[in-house]
Amino acid sequence: KAKTHFRGQCILFEAADSEEMKNAIAIERELREGNLEEELFLVFQPQYSPSQKRVLSFEALARWENPKLGLVRPDQFIRVAERSGFIQKITGILFRKGLAELKRWPDDIGLSFNLSARDISDQTFVLSLLGEIMKAELSPARLEFEITETAVMSDLATSSAVLSRLRSSGCKIALDDFGSGYSSFEYLDQLPLDKVKIDRSFIRKVPHSITSREIVAAINGLCSKLNLRCVLEGVETDHEMAVLEELQPDLIQGYLFGRPMSGEDARQLIADQQQQNADHAVRYIQSA
Ligand code: C2E
Ligand code: MG
Ligand code: MG
Ligand code: MG
Numbered sequence: 001k002a003k004t005h006f007r008g009q010c011i012l013f014e015a016a017d018s019e020e021m022k023n024a025i026a027i028e029r030e031l032r033e034g035n036l037e038e039e040l041f042l043v044f045q046p047q048y049s050p051s052q053k054r055v056l057s058f059e060a061l062a063r064w065e066n067p068k069l070g071l072v073r074p075d076q077f078i079r080v081a082e083r084s085g086f087i088q089k090i091t092g093i094l095f096r097k098g099l100a101e102l103k104r105w106p107d108d109i110g111l112s113f114n115l116s117a118r119d120i121s122d123q124t125f126v127l128s129l130l131g132e133i134m135k136a137e138l139s140p141a142r143l144e145f146e147i148t149e150t151a152v153m154s155d156l157a158t159s160s161a162v163l164s165r166l167r168s169s170g171c172k173i174a175l176d177d178f179g180s181g182y183s184s185f186e187y188l189d190q191l192p193l194d195k196v197k198i199d200r201s202f203i204r205k206v207p208h209s210i211t212s213r214e215i216v217a218a219i220n221g222l223c224s225k226l227n228l229r230c231v232l233e234g235v236e237t238d239h240e241m242a243v244l245e246e247l248q249p250d251l252i253q254g255y256l257f258g259r260p261m262s263g264e265d266a267r268q269l270i271a272d273q274q275q276q277n278a279d280h281a282v283r284y285i286q287s288a
Pocket of ligand 4: 177
């Protein structure tokens with residue numbers, strides 16, 4: 001973010017910000033000149049259900065491997081792509097790649113996909129995503145779209161209408177990073193939601209802060225009263241999990257249960273999980 005300080009007529013940029021601006025310019029150039037279809041790919045992070053003791057779905061996370069820039073993280077290029085008008089192109093490419101991967105997974109595993117502000121402000125674009133799901137002959141129920149409060153903030157009524165369209169087609173909607181930034185309870189009331197993801201900034205404080213613990217417990221409790229599934233994001237340590245366990249969370253996503261991984265590794269994890277279930281069933285039959 002370029003912080004500007006108005007002093008008279010003069011706008012001074014902080015040194016760090018000008019470095020960031022240079023990066024943004026290089027990123028924008030490569031968005032224009034790079035071969036995005038080839039360079040963009042997805043990694044997949046498991047969402048684990050402690051009660052069912054299995055992974056129910058994966059979140060697709062964007063990565064960009066560019067010959068000049070190297071590996072670029074989404075926090076660096078998504079914002080630039082939004083400002084320079086490349087975001088829908090990027091979302092489209094990634095979404096098709098995500099669907100191709102999902103097609104290789106068993107029917108009971110879902111995929112969550114992040115949408116940005118510009119994506120959901122455009123009804124036609126969102127409908128084109130639904131078209132891709134149909135073309136891929138996938139059940140919309142296996143897809144979930146993650147949105148953040150910044151994405152819906154500018155026009156809540158429009159976002160809400162567009163998201164309702166996705167939801168009435170059978171897709172699920174998750175509110176991402178809840179509790180960070182300007183997240184408001186109004187979103188829980190106004191948006192058509194299935195799921196809320198509690199931001200990692202709370203989770204990481206839980207072991208040392210009773211206040212954070214109570215906040216997470218309260219949001220978790222509220223979600224269950226509102227019939228929303230709740231995800232604890234960014235659980236990294238056994239210590240965090242030990243404290244969070246007593247909340248009986250619906251889902252956990254974090255390094256403790258799995259880092260973002262390649263499609264191949266995700267398929268392996270799914271296969272291992274099915275094998276474990278099969279082993280368990282055999283043992284059950286044998287002992288019965
Ligand atoms: P997010 O949607 O909240 O995704 C979670 C981020 O937290 C991911 O970072 C993930 O790698 C990281 N994470 C997961 N578990 C842990 C943990 O235990 N500890 C720590 N420290 N981090 C953890 P990533 O992949 O760098 O993505 C950053 C953000 O970029 C995402 O936050 C999302 O807002 C955005 N993003 C990612 N992919 C896409 C995309 O395809 N489209 C759009 N519009 N945005 C995307
Ligand atoms: Mg997300
Ligand atoms: Mg998040
Ligand atoms: Mg985030």
